[in-house]
Amino acid sequence: MDFFKKSPWVLHYDGSSCNGCDIEVLAALMPKYDIERFGIINTGNPKHADVFLITGSVNTQNIDVIRNLYDQMGEPKVVVAVGICACTGNFYAECYNILGGVDKAIPVDVYAPGCAAKPEVIIDAVVKGLAVLEEKKKKMKKKEKNIRKDKKKETQNVMQKE
Amino acid sequence: MSTIIAVIIFLVLAPLIGGVVSGADRIITARMQSRVGPPVLQPFYDVLKLFGKQNLVVNKYHGDYVLCFLIFTIISGCILFGGGNLLLAIFALIVANVFIVLAAYCSNSPYTLIGADRELLQMLSAEPMLLLTAVALFQVTGSFNVSEIIKTNHMPFIYLPGVFIALTYVLTIKLRKSPFDLSTSHHGHQELVKGLTTEFAGPSLAYFEIAHWYETVFMLGLVYLFFANIPVLGILVVLAVYFIEILIDNVNARFKWELMFKSTWLATLILGVGNLFLLYFLSM
Numbered sequence: 403m404d405f406f407k408k409s410p411w412v413l414h415y416d417g418s419s420c421n422g423c424d425i426e427v428l429a430a431l432m433p434k435y436d437i438e439r440f441g442i443i444n445t446g447n448p449k450h451a452d453v454f455l456i457t458g459s460v461n462t463q464n465i466d467v468i469r470n471l472y473d474q475m476g477e478p479k480v481v482v483a484v485g486i487c488a489c490t491g492n493f494y495a496e497c498y499n500i501l502g503g504v505d506k507a508i509p510v511d512v513y514a515p516g517c518a519a520k521p522e523v524i525i526d527a528v529v530k531g532l533a534v535l536e537e538k539k540k541k542m543k544k545k546e547k548n549i550r551k552d553k554k555k556e557t558q559n560v561m562q563k564e
Numbered sequence: 565m566s567t568i569i570a571v572i573i574f575l576v577l578a579p580l581i582g583g584v585v586s587g588a589d590r591i592i593t594a595r596m597q598s599r600v601g602p603p604v605l606q607p608f609y610d611v612l613k614l615f616g617k618q619n620l621v622v623n624k625y626h627g628d629y630v631l632c633f634l635i636f637t638i639i640s641g642c643i644l645f646g647g648g649n650l651l652l653a654i655f656a657l658i659v660a661n662v663f664i665v666l667a668a669y670c671s672n673s674p675y676t677l678i679g680a681d682r683e684l685l686q687m688l689s690a691e692p693m694l695l696l697t698a699v700a701l702f703q704v705t706g707s708f709n710v711s712e713i714i715k716t717n718h719m720p721f722i723y724l725p726g727v728f729i730a731l732t733y734v735l736t737i738k739l740r741k742s743p744f745d746l747s748t749s750h751h752g753h754q755e756l757v758k759g760l761t762t763e764f765a766g767p768s769l770a771y772f773e774i775a776h777w778y779e780t781v782f783m784l785g786l787v788y789l790f791f792a793n794i795p796v797l798g799i800l801v802v803l804a805v806y807f808i809e810i811l812i813d814n815v816n817a818r819f820k821w822e823l824m825f826k827s828t829w830l831a832t833l834i835l836g837v838g839n840l841f842l843l844y845f846l847s848m
Contacts, residue, residue, distance in 0.1 A: 406616065409610045431752075433599045436599040436601075438600075438601060438602050438752070439602060441609055446754045449765040452617070476765050476766055539616060
């Protein structure tokens, strides 16, 4: 019984965003939408976060930062690309400095288009991300179970040989 | 025998009460900010989720230190609620605090190092008042043992109003509430990313949360002792004091450590020690 659906903590990072999507993410935390009703907290710490909300596209300056933050997050984790710039790069995709959407840096689980993405879309995207999170947790559990089974078999084999 | 029963009840009920109080705290804070807030049981969902996360460790020691913090917080609460020596309970809490500072130091990130320094300053500001509370209760009731303090037939608050007010001032530090949440901040706030707890992830953070619940119940128990001879009044005062702490949390910005240090020592000396001196002279 896992509680990721009940308490998803969000890490918000602004790539090269114009801040429009960031304002919508913060608006989701404000009285009108209040996503804390769902237990969502905006934590600034990747080690505490489950959902990585990225706005803005990837350029050479922030690609290492995004990868660093993603690596620091603990399993299971989900990446939600908020806004069309994070999804594909929007009309900036052919600029000299833009490498593209977030999937150029890290694997993305949910794409939430929009310019700026509405808070309703952001909430929908996070909810879809939670379903993916639960799936990943189940896979993690299966993997751990298999590793433990294999270890057990190995020790049994070694003891039999002796 | 009744000590053992009291300790077992404390062990089981305190995290439940602490969690519900923490959830109510978040709901009241949200309502003050015109929001709706999470469900009351949200802190339990948070802790249970944290147990399912990957245990990211910096080195092999910091998890053990956090566990020691939890264990000693539980021990200090068991001593208090089991009717034991109040001084020992407060010193056990200090030991627990030292363990969390060690955990932060050994995590060795810039944020946790500063957070650990600030936690030490918070301890330096808050602990003298806690020890003074024990001395004050001894002056009024003649015993350091909680089992005798609660059997007193006069209300300690009547003799110790200054000590009580100074204790609630210092309570803000121990409950990690604004304006004194310098070393680590709660739930959506950030101070040095997460200060002390920046490098704790998954189960370590869950232990820290649970220890915070135990500590909250300990502190509220300390407040209750001032009204111990009328239990209903004691519980009402505890609820009122916690509500005032939430209010103070919402209307204040974080202090710098110099201001926290100076203001708590002023409160301790003028209200706390002043009260004790007054009692001494009046009893002569």
